[in-house]
Amino acid sequence: MKVKIGNEIKNYQSICWSTKGFINVIDQRKLPFSFEVFTARTVEETCFAIKEMVVRGAPLIGVTAAKGLVLAARSCEDKEYEEFNNVLVTAADKLSKTRPTAVDLFNSIQRIMKIINKNDSVRENIANIEKEAEILKLETIEECRLIGEFGNQLIKNGNRIMTICNAGALATVDIGTALAPIRKAHSEGKEIIVYVNETRPRMQGARLTAWELYHEDIKHYIITDNSAGHFIKNGLIDLVIVGADRIVLNGDVANKIGTYTLSVLCKENKIPFYVAAPISTFDTRSKSGKEVTIEERDGKEVRTAISVDNEQDTKPKRRIIHHSFSQNLNPAFDVTPGKNITGIITPKGILEHPLEKSITKLLEKSK
Numbered sequence: 001m002k003v004k005i006g007n008e009i010k011n012y013q014s015i016c017w018s019t020k021g022f023i024n025v026i027d028q029r030k031l032p033f034s035f036e037v038f039t040a041r042t043v044e045e046t047c048f049a050i051k052e053m054v055v056r057g058a059p060l061i062g063v064t065a066a067k068g069l070v071l072a073a074r075s076c077e078d079k080e081y082e083e084f085n086n087v088l089v090t091a092a093d094k095l096s097k098t099r100p101t102a103v104d105l106f107n108s109i110q111r112i113m114k115i116i117n118k119n120d121s122v123r124e125n126i127a128n129i130e131k132e133a134e135i136l137k138l139e140t141i142e143e144c145r146l147i148g149e150f151g152n153q154l155i156k157n158g159n160r161i162m163t164i165c166n167a168g169a170l171a172t173v174d175i176g177t178a179l180a181p182i183r184k185a186h187s188e189g190k191e192i193i194v195y196v197n198e199t200r201p202r203m204q205g206a207r208l209t210a211w212e213l214y215h216e217d218i219k220h221y222i223i224t225d226n227s228a229g230h231f232i233k234n235g236l237i238d239l240v241i242v243g244a245d246r247i248v249l250n251g252d253v254a255n256k257i258g259t260y261t262l263s264v265l266c267k268e269n270k271i272p273f274y275v276a277a278p279i280s281t282f283d284t285r286s287k288s289g290k291e292v293t294i295e296e297r298d299g300k301e302v303r304t305a306i307s308v309d310n311e312q313d314t315k316p317k318r319r320i321i322h323h324s325f326s327q328n329l330n331p332a333f334d335v336t337p338g339k340n341i342t343g344i345i346t347p348k349g350i351l352e353h354p355l356e357k358s359i360t361k362l363l364e365k366s367k
Contacts, residue, residue, distance in 0.1 A: 001169035002215045003035065009215075013174045014060050015067065015137070021074070023067045025055050028170055032211040034314040040064075043072045043091040050098040050105070053202070057171020058245045058281050059140050062104030065095045066133040069112045073126045084122045088113065100293040101254055101333050103246040103283045108136060137173055143278040144175035146347035151181025151241065151276055154350075157190045159238045162228065164197040165256035166208035167243025167276065177276040178243045179212060181345065186218050194220040195237060197228055199256060201301040201330065225258055232265045240266050241345070244277040251338025251355025252289030253277075257331055263340035275336075276345040279366050282359065289335035299328030 003012050018024045018039055023046060027038040038054045040046040046068030049055050055064050072091035076084040092109050099105060115128050155161065165171075167178035175183060185192055194213055199205035206222045213220040223231065231237050240262055246254040253259070253275050266273035286292060303324065306316045344351040344358075348365065351358035 001174055001212060004215050005035070013141075014055065014170055015063055015173055017067075023049075023064065023071065025049060025064065026170065027054050028056060028208060029054055030314075030316065031170075032207055032214075033308050033316050040068070040071070042075075043068050043094060046071060047094050047098050050095070056204070057166065057243070058102035058104040059144075059172040059177070059278055060170070061099065061102050062108035062280055063133075063137050063140055063173055065098075065105050066108045066112050066136050068095055069109065070130050070133045073129045076122060077126060079122060081118055081122055081125075084125065085116065085118070088116060099295055101245050101295045102281075104278075104280045107280050111136065140173050140278060140280070141175065143280075143347035144172050144177060144180050147177055147276050147278065147345050148175060148180030148184035150347075150350055151274070151345040152184040152188070154239065154241075154272070154274065154345075155181055155185040155190060155192060156238070158192070159185075159190070160193045160195065160236060162195040162197070162231065162237045162240045162262070163209060164205060164225075164242055164258055164262060165199045166204040166212070168209055168212040170208050170212060171243060172278075176212070176243075177278065177345075178241045179209070180276065181241060182213075182218065183216060186216060192218070194218060195228075195231060196220055196222050197225050197258065197262075198222055199258065200225055201305075203306070204256070228262055229265050232262075232269050232271055237271055240271060240273045242273075242275055244275050244281050244344075245333055246283050246286075246292055247275070247277055247281055247344065247359070248283045248286040248289055248292065249356060249359055250288045251341060251344070251359060252292075253336045253338070253341065253344075254289065254292045254294070254333050255336065257334050260334040260336045260340075263336045266342075267340050272342045273340060274343050274345055274350075275341055278347060279362070282363060284363060289337065292333075292335055294334070295332040297330045297332050299330050302328040302330050 015025045023040040027036045030036045168176035196205045196209045244253045244255050304318045338355045
């Protein structure tokens with residue numbers, strides 16, 4: 001992704017290895033006020049980065065977890081196989097307990113753990129884990145590129161596109177899912193406008209998606225979540241594209257809270273509603289959205305807001321916006337039924353209805 005730093009434009013990925021072999025990630029808690037790198041040196045620090053949303057977005061969470069298992073493996077270079085295996089099993093358990101909804105986390109952990117072979121030496125296992133984690137990262141980038149190619153076919157010159165949360169490069173490794181078609185359309189010279197739902201309470205739309213669009217010079221507006229219906233009903237939106245944290249076998253989609261509301265608004269007003277996701281976001285075990293665990297986050301996120309005193313301030317502060325005599329409910333995700341979705345943009349093409357049949361074919365081809 002492009003990042004403007006001073007008079008320069010540099011290209012960054014959301015995650016990479018440091019020169020010392022640790023995990024470097026863009027600290028998304030600090031954006032857009034400050035561009036900082038967070039370094040995870042251990043599995044515990046990797047878990048912290050995922051749980052505390054230093055990194056977020058289903059594909060990036062998956063890649064980060066895979067890199068965390070690399071750190072665990074490297075710590076066992078001089079150990080016997082049994083101890084090495086125990087360390088990896090413990091690390092996988094810790095990582096799997098960080099966040100419950102994004103299925104990429106569990107798919108990535110399972111993928112890495114499957115390649116451990118007791119007939120190989122510990123050093124051979126470490127090398128295999130390092131290689132597989134890097135392949136996973138590169139696959140994520142390529143799948144996002146392909147999502148951009150297929151999704152761009154839906155975008156016409158002059159389109160006004162709405163999105164929610166952040167499903168861009170910051171949610172993947174680079175390019176993004178929902179933002180991939182938007183990036184591709186912009187690169188081809190299509191004149192588009194993106195309407196970004198601010199996405200309370202953590203403001204991923206206002207803080208992260210808008211930040212990405214600014215650095216790409218893509219015209220956009222930040223809107224309040226409650227105003228989405230106004231823009232959709234009054235013919236100001238041509239297309240909605242969102243990301244996904246989990247897609248189950250019948251086509252139901254778990255994504256950032258508020259996604260379901262957008263889908264209802266689109267269905268009522270006959271606006272195309274698309275979901276964009278890589279293969280790793282498909283849950284091959286859950287048959288419907290009823291089986292998805294919805295993460296309930298700390299109520300303090302609702303009771304507070306992060307802000308700065310002015311645009312030159314690089315140290316955001318958490319400020320109270322309502323009194324503690326009221327309790328808060330803070331589900332991080334909701335489930336959109338497949339019937340509300342026009343199609344799912346994947347690296348293999350756009351899935352159409354019946355979604356259950358399309359998803360089954362996709363997963364069979366991806367084995």
